[in-house]
Amino acid sequence: MRHNPSTAKSHLNGLHIKQVFQESSRRQGTSLPSGARPRDYPESFTMEITDVLSVADISTALKECQANNSFDCKKFFMTCGLSKKSAEDIRKVFRAIDDDDSGFIEEDELKYFLQRFSAGARVLNDKETKTFMDGGDKDGDGRLGTDEFVDLVLS
Numbered sequence: 001m002r003h004n005p006s007t008a009k010s011h012l013n014g015l016h017i018k019q020v021f022q023e024s025s026r027r028q029g030t031s032l033p034s035g036a037r038p039r040d041y042p043e044s045f046t047m048e049i050t051d052v053l054s055v056a057d058i059s060t061a062l063k064e065c066q067a068n069n070s071f072d073c074k075k076f077f078m079t080c081g082l083s084k085k086s087a088e089d090i091r092k093v094f095r096a097i098d099d100d101d102s103g104f105i106e107e108d109e110l111k112y113f114l115q116r117f118s119a120g121a122r123v124l125n126d127k128e129t130k131t132f133m134d135g136g137d138k139d140g141d142g143r144l145g146t147d148e149f150v151d152l153v154l155s
């Protein structure tokens, strides 16, 4: 029986190295906040709200609450399509609104809620922010936890 040493192995290794190099260049291209730990947030790094919701639906929802005092969170969640999303998708949106990654949406983050959907959107006034917070803050700690947010969207 003849045994022919294969030359294919070294060729494959060359290809493999090239693929690894391309992969690592691609990863370096993504923006990583300093001090962030990728393993804790496997999917949320480059997460944009538009990964979950369509730009057209967001635009319609923002138009509905353009006038001062016209913001209604239930109506907004319905129009932008978030009410029909899975709890997992709603949690992704939660993380996008939780700007300081505290695990909670505080009042000052809620005030800028609409700007997370579109940078040019208006800021909610104090009354709208309070109504929004009171509607979701079931345990009364003055901030929205993930479950409180998911419940509010799906209610």
Ligand SMILES: [Ca+2]
Binding pocket: 098, 099, 100, 101, 102, 103, 104, 105, 106, 109
């Ligand atoms: Ca926060």
Ligand SMILES: [Ca+2]
Binding pocket: 136, 137, 138, 139, 140, 141, 142, 143, 144, 145, 148
């Ligand atoms: Ca709360």
